[in-house]
Amino acid sequence: SQTIHQWPATLVQPVGSPLSLECTVEGTSNPNLYWYRQAAGRGLQLLFYSVGIGQISSEVPQNLSASRPQDRQFILSSKKLLLSDSGFYLCAWSWGGPDTQYFGPGTRLTVL
Amino acid sequence: TQLLEQSPQFLSIQEGENLTVYCNSSSVFSSLQWYRQEPGEGPVLLVTVVTGGEVKKLKRLTFQFGDARKDSSLHITAAQPGDTGLYLCAGGGGADDYKLSFGAGTTVTVRA
Numbered sequence: 001s002q003t004i005h006q007w008p009a010t011l012v013q014p015v016g017s018p019l020s021l022e023c024t025v026e027g028t029s030n031p032n033l034y035w036y037r038q039a040a041g042r043g044l045q046l047l048f049y050s051v052g053i054g055q056i057s058s059e060v061p062q063n064l065s066a067s068r069p070q071d072r073q074f075i076l077s078s079k080k081l082l083l084s085d086s087g088f089y090l091c092a093w094s095w096g097g098p099d100t101q102y103f104g105p106g107t108r109l110t111v112l
Numbered sequence: 113t114q115l116l117e118q119s120p121q122f123l124s125i126q127e128g129e130n131l132t133v134y135c136n137s138s139s140v141f142s143s144l145q146w147y148r149q150e151p152g153e154g155p156v157l158l159v160t161v162v163t164g165g166e167v168k169k170l171k172r173l174t175f176q177f178g179d180a181r182k183d184s185s186l187h188i189t190a191a192q193p194g195d196t197g198l199y200l201c202a203g204g205g206g207a208d209d210y211k212l213s214f215g216a217g218t219t220v221t222v223r224a
């Protein structure tokens with residue numbers, strides 16, 4: 001069976017510090033991978049998606065970036081965090097098309 | 113961008129009552145998914161519907177996809193406190209082949 005992991009689960013960072021969130025998927029190959037951000041109690045904002053190693057599509061211009069160094073690894077990064085980067089970050093995977101995405105447990109990021 | 117509108121935004125009912133959540137769009141989707149999310153966790157897929165007019169039942173939950181594949185509803189019969197959560201609909205297969213469009217969510221609270 002497939003599983004998706006995210007870490008860390010929670011993170012508190014000062015403004016201006018760097019960020020690295022990691023997501024890995026087990027039990028499948030060549031998945032589509034997604035990074036979302038969610039405001040409290042609201043819907044999901046797609047940040048990045050990747051359909052293959054080294055392929056990244058950006059949805060929202062901002063100070064975040066994503067990389068896919070391995071088939072089942074997806075990393076979300078920032079060189080300098082802003083207060084507005086606080087939120088709940090979710091990684092998801094799908095196979096084939098975008099339908100039926102499976103989500104990780106999320107990372108709660110607080111920027112102070 | 114294809115928009116999905118969910119209504120109502122908030123719903124609070126007593127245990128044993130029925131509820132319906134709606135998901136509407138002006139766009140046609142090839143598939144529609146419903147997710148439930150609990151605080152601090154990732155969304156969990158409940159169902160995927162792909163055929164116009166399709167009805168799927170999952171225990172006390174009934175999902176319907178509109179004939180024109182532009183809208184969907186989620187009906188819960190005899191709601192229980194365990195049904196409490198954020199319900200999200202998502203549409204796939206639109207102009208953006210690798211992305212889902214998410215609604216803003218409906219927060220359901222079932223009081224014991």
